[in-house]
Amino acid sequence: MNYRSTRSDFSCNSLQAVLQGISPDGGLFVSPEILSQEFDWKSVIGLSTLDMAQKILSHLLPEFKDMGELVKKAYTGKFETEDLTPVVKVGDNYILELFRGPTSAFKDVALSMLPQLITAAKAQSGATDETVILTATSGDTGKAAMEGFHDVPGTRIIVFYPHGGVSPIQRAQMATQEGKNVRVCAVRGNFDDCQTAVKQAFAKINAMGMLEKANKTLSSANSINIGRLAPQVVYYFKAYSDLVSQKRIALGDKIDFVVPSGNFGDILAGYFAKLMGLPVRHLVCASNENKVLADFLTTGVYDKRRPFYRTSSPSMDILVSSNLERLLFLAADCNAEKVAKWMKDLNTEGIFTVDEAVMQNIKETFKAYHCTEQQTIETIGETYNKDNYLCDPHTAVGIKAAKDYKAECADDVPVVVLSTASPYKFPAPVSEAIGLPVTGDEYEQIAAISKKTGVAVPKNLSSIQSKPVLHNDVIDREAILDYVLEVLGV
Numbered sequence: 001m002n003y004r005s006t007r008s009d010f011s012c013n014s015l016q017a018v019l020q021g022i023s024p025d026g027g028l029f030v031s032p033e034i035l036s037q038e039f040d041w042k043s044v045i046g047l048s049t050l051d052m053a054q055k056i057l058s059h060l061l062p063e064f065k066d067m068g069e070l071v072k073k074a075y076t077g078k079f080e081t082e083d084l085t086p087v088v089k090v091g092d093n094y095i096l097e098l099f100r101g102p103t104s105a106f107k108d109v110a111l112s113m114l115p116q117l118i119t120a121a122k123a124q125s126g127a128t129d130e131t132v133i134l135t136a137t138s139g140d141t142g143k144a145a146m147e148g149f150h151d152v153p154g155t156r157i158i159v160f161y162p163h164g165g166v167s168p169i170q171r172a173q174m175a176t177q178e179g180k181n182v183r184v185c186a187v188r189g190n191f192d193d194c195q196t197a198v199k200q201a202f203a204k205i206n207a208m209g210m211l212e213k214a215n216k217t218l219s220s221a222n223s224i225n226i227g228r229l230a231p232q233v234v235y236y237f238k239a240y241s242d243l244v245s246q247k248r249i250a251l252g253d254k255i256d257f258v259v260p261s262g263n264f265g266d267i268l269a270g271y272f273a274k275l276m277g278l279p280v281r282h283l284v285c286a287s288n289e290n291k292v293l294a295d296f297l298t299t300g301v302y303d304k305r306r307p308f309y310r311t312s313s314p315s316m317d318i319l320v321s322s323n324l325e326r327l328l329f330l331a332a333d334c335n336a337e338k339v340a341k342w343m344k345d346l347n348t349e350g351i352f353t354v355d356e357a358v359m360q361n362i363k364e365t366f367k368a369y370h371c372t373e374q375q376t377i378e379t380i381g382e383t384y385n386k387d388n389y390l391c392d393p394h395t396a397v398g399i400k401a402a403k404d405y406k407a408e409c410a411d412d413v414p415v416v417v418l419s420t421a422s423p424y425k426f427p428a429p430v431s432e433a434i435g436l437p438v439t440g441d442e443y444e445q446i447a448a449i450s451k452k453t454g455v456a457v458p459k460n461l462s463s464i465q466s467k468p469v470l471h472n473d474v475i476d477r478e479a480i481l482d483y484v485l486e487v488l489g490v
């Protein structure tokens with residue numbers, strides 16, 4: 001499959017796209033062929049999740065050999081359930097539980113697979129250099145990426161997260177990460193500052209060829225990497241397949257998905273599924289108080305010049321949503337010139353406006369709602385009290401959007417809400433929501449929630465408290481470049 005940059009006519013195959021992470025012109029890799037190439041989507045319905053993954057990933061990343069082996073290595077024995085991402089009925093919604101992996105966040109689905117893809121791409125292309133993963137995280141990517149990459153030969157990973165911008169459990173998960181090839185560092189500023197500074201350091205190191213002599217190459221584990229996005233397409237098919245086998249729908253009926261969104265990667269994977277033929281009616285984007293995406297999807301104006309809020313769903317506290325660029329490219333008939341202009345406007349003015357035709361295209365599929373902090377807490381409480389289901393704040397933003405969406409369309413099309421994290425990663429807001437006093441440290445809060453609800457605490461979270469803290473670096477964002485060079489010894 002031919003992967004093209006969203007900002008120029010630079011193109012490469014899927015192996016190179018995965019290894020490079022980002023195009024030399026700053027654009028993201030997308031395959032226009034996803035719009036035209038037939039995929040026999042019906043043939044994957046009813047398959048096991050791993051077989052489904054093999055077929056879907058082979059379609060999206062066709063240059064990879066032995067995809068079946070890679071999938072097996074990535075997932076076998078790592079998730080709480082064999083089907084990786086179970087669907088449960090909660091009230092009149094279906095919840096797609098994506099958090100049953102090794103770090104209790106949905107990012108595990110993609111980041112268990114990415115190291116396999118990178119290692120295989122290197123082997124196939126005869127590369128002998130060390131791959132250095134540079135990643136900015138709003139909380140979950142960092143841990144999931146380190147869990148995927150730690151001690152993988154030929155790789156090294158450096159993670160940056162916003163100082164004070166992640167939950168205490170997320171921080172503890174990262175600070176206790178073991179592995180000879182991992183480093184974690186807090187950066188003063190919010191996630192956008194952190195992500196922008198990491199992208200800049202990345203571009204500068206590449207432009208100046210700083211790592212060539214040391215035989216090292218940079219790559220990214222953020223959802224700008226197509227190898228991170230492709231594995232996320234699978235669970236949309238899996239959820240659809242489950243509804244077919246439960247006889248809730250007949251093969252070919254349309255369903256809706258609601259996706260709590262930040263960097264727009266998760267929901268974009270749903271769009272890929274739709275373009276591959278899966279009968280998806282709407283993709284509903286759920287934003288928290290940082291509702292730049294919800295505003296864009298309703299108005300066509302993307303304006304990041306606004307206050308940044310720290311919310312109880314920190315992994316969605318994002319004002320510059322990287323993956324929107326891919327949607328714009330596809331919706332604008334793969335016109336890279338247009339996309340480059342919008343991205344330049346965003347960079348220099350903090351705002352861009354897309355044309356009517358592009359917006360029309362987007363609105364056929366995408367709906368958007370947002371949720372305040374108070375509504376998030378209320379939704380966790382209501383979902384627990386009425387439907388006996390304990391959800392995390394990100395998922396609650398999705399459940400609230402599903403409610404608003406349903407009130408508007410009032411029909412019988414099934415709605416699947418993507419659940420992106422375990423409630424135990426965010427014990428303070430969850431305690432508040434279900435009427436527990438928010439006292440003691442986060443581990444005491446976890447114990448109290450578990451005692452009240454009877455919901456089991458995932459093993460990876462119950463064991464962090466006893467692990468030694470191995471990382472406590474804090475730097476200014478201007479120091480990221482030097483930090484990377486020092487860690488790499490160049």
Ligand SMILES: *Cc1c(COP(=O)(O)O)cnc(C)c1O
Nearest residue numbers: 140262263264265266315420421
């Ligand atoms: C990353 C994350 C999101 C947002 O996903 P995007 O792909 O960035 O839109 C939502 N919820 C949780 C828990 C996350 O970790």
